Amino acid sequence: MPTNHLRANGERFWDTIEASAKVGPGIAGGLRRLALSDSDREIRDLFRQWCEAAGCTVTVDQMGSMFARRAGREDLPPVMVGSHLDTQIAGGRYDGIVGVLAGLEIIRTLNDQGITTKRPIEVVNWTNEEGARFQPPMVAAGVFAGVYDLDWGLARPTRDPGPNEGATLGEELQRIGYAGAEQVGGREVDSYFELHIEQGPELDRIGVDVGVVTGGYAVRGMLIRIKGETAHTGPTPMEKRKNALVGAARMIVAADDLGWDYAGSDGKVTAARLTVSPNLAGILSDHAELSLDLRHPDPAKADEMLTELERRIAQAARRSQVEYEVIERWVFGDEYFDPDCIDRVRSAAAELGVSHQDMLSQAGHDAYHMASKYPTAMVFSPCGDGITHNEAENTSLAAQLPAVDVLLNAVVSRAER
Ligand SMILES: [Zn+2]
Structure with missing residues (x-):
């Protein structure tokens, strides 16, 4: 299996990022796509279509998190890869979105190459990572990993001003049609990989393409x-x-x-x-x-x-x-990432000739909760001037593609394990 030198289709990946950026636009070129809002429903519908068109089976759990599964050669616990499609109130177009859509690009690339991995691969879109409408952030990944109870997660109230204030996460899931049937967590997962923009200025400043995240603050x-x-x-x-x-x-x-x-x-x-x-x-x-x-x-x-x-x-x-x-x-953040998963990210970068550096994450991520239960690693991509949670968040395909390729090869190598 030529698992170490796969290359994603950059143009297709970037077209998908651009298509996502049309859903829930902000006022200054970014996104205002709050969790379980109408625009969140719209991007979820689109994500589902893209995944189904790529041959995946999409399921939704009771916290509304979406899992697009590409079958493996064997019916083993899956390698998960993903992040979140929701944004802050004045958020950027990239944030966790690059992570989810890079997962989709992995599926599409494997389809192009006619490769079936040993383990299934599941691309996940976690509900309410940002915590902009419902506190705490990363709540759905937290329920998945058993950090929070399901009932508690569903009872989180909105902070919407006006008549909708206090509507619960569970009610909003019902409203947008994403209160899924699947049990949250409680199943075997081989590992979890997440690509996210760095949300800090370091990679951009030093001109390194990929951050190998070893843990968090x-x-x-x-x-x-x-x-x-x-x-x-x-x-x-x-x-x-x-x-x-x-x-x-x-x-x-x-x-x-x-x-x-x-x-x-x-x-x-x-x-x-x-x-x-x-x-x-x-x-x-x-x-x-x-x-x-x-x-x-x-x-x-x-x-x-x-x-x-x-x-x-x-x-x-x-x-x-x-x-x-x-x-x-x-x-959160005390969980250190898994040595084998970290090593696969580092090796993928080395084999692809992508410049990389170990680093700690300073922002919270769904990966933190996943790391409390499953082998986990994260890949950081550069974030122009470190500007994030801001509509001015800026990057380019050239800056993101090395990280997508590293993620692709790390995930595929783990799925062959
Ligand atoms: Zn994020």
């Missing part, structure tokens, strides 16, 4: 509910104020300061989202919700940062006389 996140008391902004003396907005503000500053304290070893802390009510000019706020997360390349340091963050949050709450509770926590 450890991430610790929390959603904090802050309780204050409404009162008139005029007569209420300073010492009597319990303004949830101020409590949140002090927590945000404390979090950001902590990020700077660890910046020398590449630690980061992010205050990502704040909601306040009643959020009106004449009244002190009695309620706020704040989402914070921190990252560090070393999981032990991430834990140390978390302890310090909690100490500073408590201090900020005392100082502003508000009460608070942490209502949600999340941890």
